[in-house]
Amino acid sequence: FTEANLDVAIWLGDGPGQHEGKMLGDTVFVKVAAPGLVGGNKIDWPGCPISEGEETLMRVADGGLAIEAAANGFGYAWVPKMLVMRDLAAGRVEILGEDSVSSRGYWLMAPLPQWRQKKVKALVEALASA
Known part of the structure; x- marks a missing residue:
């Protein structure tokens, strides 16, 4: 500091x-993809706590880029729900499946x-x- x-x-x-x-905020993560996308590979990023054992299509630098890649149809991404709320409201992505509570969250430190x-x-x- x-x-x-x-x-x-x-x-x-x-x-x-x-x-x-x-x-x-909270520690809820959601799996998001472009509306109507069926299947697809995982978009990975360093903060992603979810590992499903599926093949990773790409690795990006942060959760925002993971949302962008998912919205553009490159696959699905697990991201903090609080980070993706605007994209959900705008219809750029949709949630696939159930929420997942993680030990990771955003901290002001x-x-x-x-x-x-x-x-x-x-x-x-x-x-x-x-």
């Missing part, structure tokens, strides 16, 4: 690690001294009310 001059960071993980943290700053308190309050 000090080397990069960061006050807080958001990360996808099982917890805030060695820092203090506040979970943002920082070393303890940063949590005492006014700007960090304001950010946490804004995120909590969203």
